Amino acid sequence: MKNVSLLLSILLLQIVVSCNSCKTKPKTDTNDTPPLIEPITAEAPIFNEDSAYAYIQKQVDFGPRVNNTKAHIQCGDWMIAFLKQKADTVYVQSTDLKGFDGKILHARNIIAAFNPKATQRIIISSHWDTRPFADQDTVRKNEPIDGANDGASGVGVMLELANQLQKNKVDIGIDLILFDAEDYGAPADVESQMEDTYCLGAIYWAKNKHIPNYTADFGILLDMVGAPGATFTKEGVSMTYAAAFVNYIWSVANNLGYGSYFTYESTGGLIDDHKYVNEIANIPMIDIIDRTHNTTSGFGAYWHTHQDNMKSISKPTLKAVGQTLLQAIYNYNKKKSV
Secondary structure (H helix, E strand, C coil), X not given: CCCCEEEEEECCEEEEEECCCCCCCCCCCCCCCCCCXXXXXXXXXCCCHHHHHHHHHHHHHHCCCCCCCHHHHHHHHHHHHHHHHHCCEEEEEEEEEECCCCCEEEEEEEEEEECCCCCCEEEEEEECCXXXXXXXXXXXXXXXXXXXXXXXXXXXXXXXXXXXXXXXXXXXXXXXXXXXXXXXXXXXXXXXXXXXXXXXXXXXXXXXXXXXXXXCCXXXXXXXXXXXXXXXXXXXXXXXXXXXXXXXXXXXXXXXXXXXXXXXXXXXXXXXXXXXXXHCCCCCEEEEEECCCCCCCCCCCCCCCCCCCHHHCCHHHHHHHHHHHHHHHHHHHHHHXX
């Protein structure tokens, strides 16, 4: 998400890792072939997209969740209270982080643990803050955005997952991690002496995990997972560090009939929360993120604009993502408990 490009060289394969503000469209790897379809081996709960939609609306109703604002505090308090009713344990990492402009951001990472004593764990994550300015818009560029899709959609899916995980127990551990201060990054036309201006909450967590020596089998980042007709491609950083888990999730999705959302197209890597979980925490994490060929940025027209409101949210898309995650969790649970 940072406005930088970087080059990774892995096993002689060059992957261009471009940030969310790079002006390049997704690049197709025409040699990419679909893996075998993962069989559905366990019965999974039904994901309620209406419920997820309502949780997104609730977040938007607080107003833009920009650090140090009343809306940010109130929304965070609501999510903590909600998750305490659902999860076995809730951890809150409160910390002060320095923004690209030198501003001190009062931040909270929120972690909801299900079956906390289990050694085999899966992370589901998203960021819950919103962009403090609409730098990709043509109007009201200095005003914060609603962030219905960029932030709230992933959280809405996760809160509905919490509902289902409370009612339908699993033997493995599940950690829902809400990262803060992800979107307080320097605009493209602003120089900053900081190396990393985005993903501040994820960087902090990766260096200061909520439990000493914490680890997980793998993690899944949800970023912009609610747009109508969204397409989730096989993103480069995910494929570099966690290709097996990308293939696992995409296989489950295609088996469930969600292949129009989870495409087998490979796209360039992104600087997003998962990058730091992979590189600092050494936990393989994939990114489920909407990419498109229809804009110069490679992201939806709503991205970092005031169009990122509830009109950018589609219940069928939420269903595709949420049901895929539930099926993947319960399949994995069966594998690990056999």
